[in-house]
Amino acid sequence: MNVSTAIGLAVIWPLFGGILVLLLRKRPNLREAASLTTAATQFILIATTILPVVRSGGRPVLDIVEILPGLSLSFEVEPLGMLFALVASGLWIVTTLYSIGYMRGHHEKNQTRFYFFFALAITGAVGVSFAGNVFTLFVFYEAITLSTFPLVTHHGTEEAKKAGRMYLGILIGTSIAFLFLAMVWTYVVAGTTDFRSGGILAGKLSDGNLMLLLALYAFGTGKAALMPFHRWLPAAMVAPTPVSALLHAVAVVKAGVFTIMKVSVYIFGPDLLTSTGASTWLIWVAAATIIIAGCIAIQKDNLKARLAYSTISQLSYIVLGAALATQWGIMGGSMHIVMHAFGKITLFFCAGAILVGAHKSEVSQMDGLGRKMPFTFLAFLIGSLSIIGLPPMGGSWSKWFLMLGAADAGQLMMIGVLMVGSLLSIAYLMPVVARGFFRPAPIEDSSHGEEEAHGEGEGGIREAPFFCVLPPVLTAIGCIILFFSAQGIYELLSGIG
Template identity: 65%
Template sequence: MNPGELALLALVIPAGGAVLVGLLRASPNLREAASLITGGVLLGVVMQIHRAVSAGETPRFVLAEPLPGIPLELVVEPLGMIFALVAGSLWIVTTLYAIGYMRGHHEKNQTRFYIFFALAISCTMGVAFAGNLFTLFIFYEALTLSTFPLVTHAGTDAAKRAGRVYLGILLSTSIGFQLLAIIWTYLLTGTIGFEMGGILEGRAGAGVVAVLLALYVFGIGKAAVMPFHRWLPAAMVAPTPVSALLHAVAVVKAGVFSILKIVIYVFGIDFLTQLGASVWLMWVAAATIILASLVAFRKDNLKARLAYSTISQLSYVVLGAMLANTMGIIGGGMHIVMHAFGKITLFFCAGAVMVAAHKTEISDMKGLGRTMPVTFAAFFVGTLSIIGLPPAGGTWSKWFLGLGALDAGQVGLVAVLMVSSLLSIGYLMIVPVRAFFSPAASNPHGHGHGNGGIHEAPLPSLIAIVITSLCCFALFVYPDPFFRLMSMVAGP
């Protein structure tokens, strides 16, 4: 099988998994096994594609040609490869986690949950391997629609309201801004393909480029650049595995990944630097970083705090893209990976606390570290990675982003990065610290020893937590594969 067909397979496998899950709905054990096996096969396929891409190949596959000259096509280039690797490897871990969580939490409609989960991964792969703007847009929208049933999974009024915000913001920004920008690009260049060095150079003036770039950045609502960030906290009503994989990895990363991809392959970093069209957007991203961190401080609900932290961290990637130089791009790309592993660990922990101790508010978690040591240790590791402290992977991406900011001569942005790291120490580190060192709140039911009956989360979930937190360390020691892929994209 040639690599192009493998890329198609990466889309088909999760979709096929969804069908399998639907067929096996009668037996939860078989159904979960099907999910896990599909995850394993997908990871294997993605690894195969990775081998081809590292060897310098560019697998291609044309699916259809809906409009003349505008094919629906898959092209695997290094940046997309990174995204696919992250999503593919974390899917299987999340499935493992979800099995423990969904059963431990007695969620309803679990079959529907696994079906749409698999479909969402299929769409994510489509985003990762999209060969042109049109294909990217299609899978981007499909991802929105396939995750909608997951966001509203609970079916309560609050979930419905959240679903409305979710769809409203994501669809309206993408149709209103992104699609407009795509058609405009097509009109200017006569093509919508991704090309190294960009397609706009020499075909658009500085003013048009600035407007287009803004349309893309704000049109990709999934990147959650303020003021279009409201959907992400809203989406937190979903079950935790969804928040973990989709709203810390797949969906949001699809957003920032699209921005990176468009900056590199549509605008071209040299062209963008030369025009300086992205400078003001750097500051929008910087503002998002700081503001979202400040909001995170004020959230007592753990998942909400993590959501705002995600908004802040996503803008790191946007910032990297807007810096439009080699280091910035490498930093942005690396941050997709590092943040993914860090944040998914944090969400896993939040879910574990919810299942095991039925607690969602941070102020209630005092002293829980003693009864749930593994969970909170993992939370600590995840926090290190998000803040960017050694020995966790997040160190690297922040390092490169800092270098990128210096290269661009934006010393102010370096300060922003510093301040943001300090802030994240403040709002994230406090959680494990309190859990371990504060005395437990007195138990109103009078069970004698504060956290009576609470123990660690179900075993599958715990295994998942341990895996992702170990990955955070591993990425510090061995970030090489991702660095190499990013260097292929960003040039020397």
């Protein structure tokens, strides 16, 4: 198959899958099979046709249509986007598996709508990762926002509606008010919005304006959850857990940080950023977000909320990497996209499995659960270690490179921030595991016990359904494998720039 065709196909493939899901709405088993097949074929398509070309240094291109002069809908795959597309589509498979277990185990309504919009969101994510210019990226960025809105408000409750309003308000608001402006500004100044090696802005703007433009991009990308535009992410946790897992740990937020990374590498160019110091302020904003979000996470008792703030904190590692704009910083930041994705999706899967299996959502209720749900909690442990950045988990590599990057840029303070960030993540993740394994299970009072018995029948709490437990175990194993196979990612990412 022609690589260009493959790119186009990869972008619209999930859309076909979504339509198939709609057609099969009356037959749930077939519908889920269709979802799964689409996800698997999507991954295979990307991995077998596009990846080899990019690995050998190619930059396959696909131009769709020129909308306005110099502004076209076009794709160009470079290593960073390649990596993001692989992560998004690869984890889509696991998440689909998980959704089947979760949505059925949890008796959710409107499952067809769920799978349909899920597929649309993946189209958005792949479109973002392959985008050849800011405009194309913007198109798919908005597509993600709009297609995830029905997922966030899936339950249709008053709370979901409120969350949906905030979700849409912040994401659409920042993107229209700032990102759009940044895009037009880039276009007016440079005459194009194409991503080019070394950037397109050198010598076109004064230092102060460069800083302002970067601010517009950084805050305009609401999905990157830079403080103070982070509130949508905890709010979006009302969504069903698979949505939180894939979208709010992987596709949506990563689309955000990916945008910032891509803009700083291919629009500004690392050289321009380091020589003008335009991104220095962003380093500090990212650092502040890392610390503050970490501190908030410790105080959250609701597990999903805690994970959400952890995500906010971890995302800023990636932004930090982009803002450092050194070779190692970019390497570390980009690698963290993968490592954090695997780690965080594991954690969310586990949170969902605990909810389905034990009907618990608060950290303080998890005493002794580990013994009844050993696989889930083991997976949670591995995921946590990866997020914290301990070997032999993948997360250790990205943090290592980020440290190198900070040292390289002479930002010694940032090494401290990274370390504090890791300590904080120990503080908010480890208690969950510790409670699960080392605290005795509470003696349940009778009324509570009845309730449990009502839901679960004889025996009370036990491991969640197979399809809910398998995916976190798989991704946890993935975290370990990533530690040993980081060489491949490193080689791929060396092609950036």
